[in-house]
Amino acid sequence: MQNDRIRTTPGPFTQEEAFDSDNVISTISRVKILVIGAGGLGCEILKNLALSGFKDIHVIDMDTIDISNLNRQFLFRKSDVGKYKAEVAASFVMRRVRGVNITPHNKRIQDFDEAFYMQFQLVVCGLDSIEARRWINATLHSMAESEDEDPSDCIKPLIDGGTEGFKGQARVVIPTMSSCIECQLDMHAPRAAVPLCTIASIPRQPEHCIEWAHVIAWDKEKPFPALDKDDPEHITWLYQKALTRAAEFNIPGITYALTQGVVKNIIPAIASTNAVIAASCCNEALKIATGVVPSLGLEENYMMYSGNDSIYTYTFKHERKDDCPVCSETEQARPLPTDLGMTLGEFLDSFRERPEAQLKQPSIRAEGKTLYMQSPPSLEAQTRPNLEKTLKDLNLEHGFEVAITDPAFPTLSFRFTLTPKA
Ligand SMILES: [Zn+2]
Numbered sequence: 001m002q003n004d005r006i007r008t009t010p011g012p013f014t015q016e017e018a019f020d021s022d023n024v025i026s027t028i029s030r031v032k033i034l035v036i037g038a039g040g041l042g043c044e045i046l047k048n049l050a051l052s053g054f055k056d057i058h059v060i061d062m063d064t065i066d067i068s069n070l071n072r073q074f075l076f077r078k079s080d081v082g083k084y085k086a087e088v089a090a091s092f093v094m095r096r097v098r099g100v101n102i103t104p105h106n107k108r109i110q111d112f113d114e115a116f117y118m119q120f121q122l123v124v125c126g127l128d129s130i131e132a133r134r135w136i137n138a139t140l141h142s143m144a145e146s147e148d149e150d151p152s153d154c155i156k157p158l159i160d161g162g163t164e165g166f167k168g169q170a171r172v173v174i175p176t177m178s179s180c181i182e183c184q185l186d187m188h189a190p191r192a193a194v195p196l197c198t199i200a201s202i203p204r205q206p207e208h209c210i211e212w213a214h215v216i217a218w219d220k221e222k223p224f225p226a227l228d229k230d231d232p233e234h235i236t237w238l239y240q241k242a243l244t245r246a247a248e249f250n251i252p253g254i255t256y257a258l259t260q261g262v263v264k265n266i267i268p269a270i271a272s273t274n275a276v277i278a279a280s281c282c283n284e285a286l287k288i289a290t291g292v293v294p295s296l297g298l299e300e301n302y303m304m305y306s307g308n309d310s311i312y313t314y315t316f317k318h319e320r321k322d323d324c325p326v327c328s329e330t331e332q333a334r335p336l337p338t339d340l341g342m343t344l345g346e347f348l349d350s351f352r353e354r355p356e357a358q359l360k361q362p363s364i365r366a367e368g369k370t371l372y373m374q375s376p377p378s379l380e381a382q383t384r385p386n387l388e389k390t391l392k393d394l395n396l397e398h399g400f401e402v403a404i405t406d407p408a409f410p411t412l413s414f415r416f417t418l419t420p421k422a
Contacts, residue, residue, distance in 0.1 A: 013293050029055040031289045034120040036060050036109060036136060038085040040269050041126025041161050043075045044278030046089055049124070050097040052286050058120070060105045060112075061086040072271035109136055114143050117156065124285055125160045126278060130188050130358065131408050133160060137173065137181035141326050142411055144175035157288050157297065161281040162188075165267045166307035168277040171318070172284055172296040175327070179301060179318040182326040187302075187318075189355035206246060206253040210262040213241035229264050238263060276305060325414050333401045333415035337422060344372060344394060345387035351404060357414060359406040366394075366402040374407065391418075 033054050035045050038061035049057055063085050065076045075092040076085070086104035094102050105112075109132055117123070117139060127133055137158065144155045158173040160181065169187070173180050198204070199211045218227060223237050239259040246254045260266070280303060287295035296303065296315070303315040323332040334356070338347070348364060351357040363373045371386050371394060373379040386394060396402070396418060404414040 011293055028053045028286070028289050031121050032056045032058070032119060033122045033124065033285065033289075034058045034060070034117070035124050035126065036132070037126040037128075038075075038089040038104075039063065039069065039126065039128065040072050040271070040274040041163065041278050041281075042085070043073045043089055044275055045124055045126045045161070045282055046075070046093050046102065047097075048278060048282035049285060050093050050100040050102070052282060054285075054289070055100055057090075057100065058103045058105065059086045059090055060107060060109055061089075062106060062108045072269060072274065114139065114146070117143060118154070120156060122285055122288060123156055123158045124281055125158065126281070127160075127162070130185075133162075133181050134185070134409060137175075138326050138409055138412055140173075140175045141180060159281045159284050159288070161277040163269070163273045163277050166270055166273055168273050168305045169303060170277050170280040170284065170296070170305075171302040172288070173301070174297050178298055179320040180324060180327040183321040183324045184302070184318050185358060186355040188358075203245065203249055203251060206242070206251055206258060207262050209242040209245040209249070209251060209254060210238065210259050212245050213238045213259075214263050217241045217245075229260075235260050235263065270307075273305075273307060280305075325412050331415070333417045335419045336402075336416035337420065338391065338398070338418045339421050340392040340396060340398070340418070341390055343388055343390055347391060348372065348387070357404070359404060359414070360408065361406050362404045363406070364402055364404055366396060366400060371402075 031054060033049060033056070035042060035049065035057060036059075038046065038059050042059065042061060046057065046059060061084070065073070065080045065083055065085055065088060067078070067081050069085075070076055070078065070081075073085075075089045080088045084104065084106040086106050090102035090104040094100055123136065123140065125133060125136065140156050140158055144151070146154055155175050155177070158175065158181075159170070160173065161170050162168060171184070172178070194208060194211055196215070199208050200216060203209050203212060214227075218238065218241075224231075224234055228234050235256065239254070239256050242254050242259055246252070261268070284295045287293055288297070300315050300317050302318045303313060306312045320327060322328055322330060323334045342350075344364070348362045351359040351362045361374045363375075364371045370379070370383060372383045398418050398420050401415060401417050404416065405412070406414075
C-alpha cells in the first residue's frame, strides 16, 4: 500500500526502538485507542484514525443526532436523525474502511470506571464541553498516580482538540509529566459579559440590543410565563424587540439567526476548522503510537490555531502550575484575593466566573467546618442560612484556607487561601 511507506520509512528524528523488532504498521494496529465525542470533531477524528491504520477504536458519545448536525457531521444522514451518534458513526466508518473495528458506547464518560479507561493506550477528545474535558483529565491523572500498577502502563496520553468558530487548539497532555487541562483552564475563560449599563443605556452593537430584549424587555413585559430558548415564538418576540431597539440607535445587523445565537450563546461551528484541528490531533496520535517523529507532549504541548483574522498558528509549551488541583504534587492552596464583607452566597457565585475555577455547584468547607453543602438536601437546608451571612460573620479571616468541591469533579478538592484584595 502506497500509504504504508510513510510509516515504514525511518526519518531523521525516528526513535531507534520504533524500528527495532516490529514495523510501524504492526505497532499501530496493536494500539487500542479511545475517542471521546462523535460530533463535529469526532466524525473527523474517527475517519482519520481509521484511514491512518488504527484497527481497534472505541468511541463514547451519549448524544443523538439532530437535524442541525447534518451540515458538518458528515457520517450522519437524514435517516439517522434521532439515533445515537457513536453507533451511527462507528458503523459508517467500519463500512467504508476495511479491517477497522470501532466499538460505540452510547453513554456518558462518567458512566465508566478507571478499569475501563485502563484498557486504552491513547485517548483523543473531540468535545465541546470544558466540564467533560476536566473530568477525563482528572480521571487519567488519578489512574497515572495509582500505585499498585506499573506506572508505564498507567500513563495514558490525552490528545485534546477544541474549536470555536474559526479558532481552535490541539494539545497533548502526558498525565503527571506535562501541564494538564486543569493547569490550562484559564485558556478557556468564560466570555466576558457585556456590562448591564451598556445594554441598558448605550448599545453599540446588534448583540447589545438583543441582550437588552433578552434581559430587560422580557423581564418587564413577560410576554410568556418563562423563556423557552427553543421556542420560535419566544425568539421571534425577542427578535422584534431587538429590531425596534436597534432602529432607535441606528444599529444595523439584527437577524433572527443572530438573536437565536446570542440568546442561546451559540458560536457557529465551522466544518473546516474542525477538519484542521481533528487532523492535527490524529497526526499526534499517529506519532505517539509509533514514535516515527517527535510529537507534542513534554516540550511543546499546545498548538493554537486562529482563522479569525487571516490565519495564524502558534505552538508553545504550556507550563505546569505548581498549585494545580489535579497534577501538582505539593498540593498548595491557591491565593484568592477576597473581600471579607461579601456574603457566602456571592463568594460561591464568584467561582462560576473565575477563569481558574469555573465551578457551577460549589460546596465549601473552611477550618474543619462545613459552611455550605449542595447535597444531600438535609445538609443543604441546614447550611443554606449561611449564604446570607458575610465571610466576616462566618469568622473567616485573611490567611485562612477554604476547600471547594463540586459534584462535577468528585475526586477533586480546590483549595484556596484567602488574601486581602489589592
Ligand atoms: Zn495540572
